[in-house]
Amino acid sequence: MQARISPTSPSHPERAHNVTPPPKAWNNNSWMMYVALSLVIGFFAGLVGIIIVLRWEGLWYRFGLVPPSTLTDSIGGIVRSLSSEEATIQQVESRLREKVSPALIGLYRSEARTNIGDDILSPEGFVAWGILMTNDGVFVTVQDALPPGDLIAKMQNGQTYPVTLKSSDAVHGLQYASVELQQSSVADLTDTQGYVILGQSVYTFEADLLGRPGSMVRHPIISNDGVPGTSGGVIHSSEDAAASLILGSSTVGVSPGTPVADRGGKIIGIVRAVGPEGITAVTSDTIADSLRSFLENDAVVYPFLGLHYIDLSEDPSFVRIFDVNEQVGAYVYGGDEPAVISGSPSAVGGVQEGDIITHIGSETLTASVSLADALRSVTASNGEITLSLRRGTDTREIKVTLEFR
Template sequence: MEDKTGVPGRAGRGDEPDRPLREPAPIDRPRIDDAVAASFSRPKGVPGGFDPSRRGTPGPGPSGAPNENGVPGRPSGPQPADPALAQAFGPEDGTENGIQRHPSWQDEVSAPQPPQPDPWRDPQAPVGIGTPALEEQPHPEPVDLSRTDDTPATRLSLSEALFERRLSRRALGAAVAAVAVVALVGGAIGAVVADSARVLTTSTVRIADAPDNVVRPDNTVGDVAQRVQPAVVNIQVSSPSARGEGSGIVIDPDGYIVTNNHVVTMDGAADRADIDVVFSDGSRAPAEIVGRDPATDLAVIKVENVQNLTVAALGDSDSVEVGEQVIAIGSPLGLVRTVTEGIVSATQRPIALGESTSDGDVVIDAIQTDAAINPGNSGGPLIDGTGAVIGINTSIFSQTGGSIGLGFAIPVNDVRNIATELMTEGSIQHATIGVNARKADNGSVEGAEIVNVRDGSPAQEGGLQEGDVVTKVGDRLVRSSDELVIAVRRAGADNDVPVEVVRNGTRVELTVRPALG
């Protein structure tokens, strides 16, 4: 290529000027001394390397002939090995398979042969008959029962044991006995299961009876009630205009029966009425009123010509304790021989029985109980755990008319005294001091406030005045007007009794002698 001046230049863009070419860098060859050259240079007459592809690259002559430079060429093709080298490094079998193995490998086994092809995985494999899938089982050897070594014996089949006589008679008998025992046990279990299933599926009704030898728990309430019930009676009262009933107990073998005054008078509705007594055995007899005490709601009636009466045992009401178990027996709601059970929930509970049974101050010093008492229980006994009568059931507190666990009984010690007086005298009078009182409600003192004092009464003679608040009579504290009545009765008539009052904020002690009123 020439530039614009006609001087040859380097090929490039037309706007580049021609640059001079650099001379090639000289080759720096290290000096090789004669000893190194003698050791590592080519042999004389060998122009090239040892590459087998360059073997036989001599001149134009046949193999081994000199080339154009006069150097003899190497023969072409493989040359025979040196015998010494072939013996030292050639293969053992004489073949040209490669370099001989290391001497330490001489003891190794030859490589395993490749596995035969699996005809089941080769779809092109030919079809042929092979070995059977199951090998033929050898016939079992006879069992030697006499051997004593620990080698496990071959098990016998049922046919061998029964028909080929491989077991002794004794062993066969033991096996038969074991089978019989298993069959019996299985049959018993099957019978029980079948009977249980039949109970669930059969249409026949079977009611099992309780065994006779069952030990029943002690029935204390039942035993007490069974002893006392013959002494409890049902009292039926009727008049031309009314009818009522209640309960009572026999207190004397001559036919005396104690009950409530409001039972025989039908709550004051009749002065005289027909009274019938129904005993526990169902027999019936008419009764007459012997005497009654409206102030304590007690009455005594008597039946005639009734033999072999069971008399109730009277206990001691002063020894009754709160929490003691008690039993009530009577005819609530007309249901005769009804037994209820509870405890004593309070003692010395002053209770006013109300205007419906009142012929005066009707107040009792009651035993409170939670044993169920309902209309018809009135006049019936309240019994302790020994079977002794400790009270006569007389009233309940209820907003509905039914039992709510607040029943009241007249203490039997009061009943005994009053009933004896009624049986002998036909009437009774109680101690009184001749005052009307009410419960003190001024908040500063608790007691019975005197509202008025009758002229010439024991209270007037003892110095009591209107406005006095009685807080104590004898040894008994007074917390209400009802308790004042009870305290005066307990003190008795014709006995000087200390009375403590609060007058104008000052405590004053007086002496009063109650009288019969």
């Protein structure tokens, strides 16, 4: 739209007289008035300029500059983080003490019974932490942390109970045991089935560990073992591989059996080992699967298919690397190892290297449902399954009877 231009003709056409008016006298009041007026005009002009600059960010990007709003948003976020960090840590610690602590059991050598103090963290005879998993006294700890001989468990309320060892999960290094509780101390932590409510373990986040001295130690989780992209190269997945969290290298106050909790006060793992390379923890997802197997079978068993595979949905480049037409599914591949283990259910059923498994029974493998996920629903009572797979351009169905180990 063109701007309207008004004519500048004088309002009086008669010729102006060449008369010089006398100069006006300046006084202090006039000077102050002009200064005040200039300041007001300058303020509003600057305000309009700021609005224009912040509103028309496209001009900044056109000249290759970062608009001021981006910088102010970043600074604002940093300031908000710094201002809330102290309160957040305090809230987290309070939440952990409230929700996680009641589920913790201190395990001690039986001979230390008379020397254990009132505090559950009493170091005299301390062996490891246990995490109460059900409201009737079943708990989990780390197998390698337990010495031979009798153990006693000390609860948060100060009561002690003899420990009865149950089945172990050798794949993940877990040990199940139980105590006969007179009064459940975790009723408010359990769901309708009486299980302790676990948080979901994720691959990258900041977790909190409750250390043996009673202080909360914060560690960043570096990676999840077996997840493509975290350690470089192609990961050869296997259904019997231990899923574990690799935590930061600081090991102060951390011992096998130490629970890993998130900021919401839910347990998302348990420390399996502490060494020079850092801390290894079993994830809550793995604990949940293991516990379910133990409670259903009175022993921990896993379905064994007997093959190595790559989840094609983990990386779009796998389609090009392995020259396949499917973008999801389990690509049977062993790398330096046999893709199909000799004598295994897969070998007996006729699975071959290069096959792409797309279904297990009626379960379709997707980006969110892996082969291992689909196998979790298979129990010993329904161990015969049908694998749907792609072999070249053909689609085949193979019946396989799983083993349970």
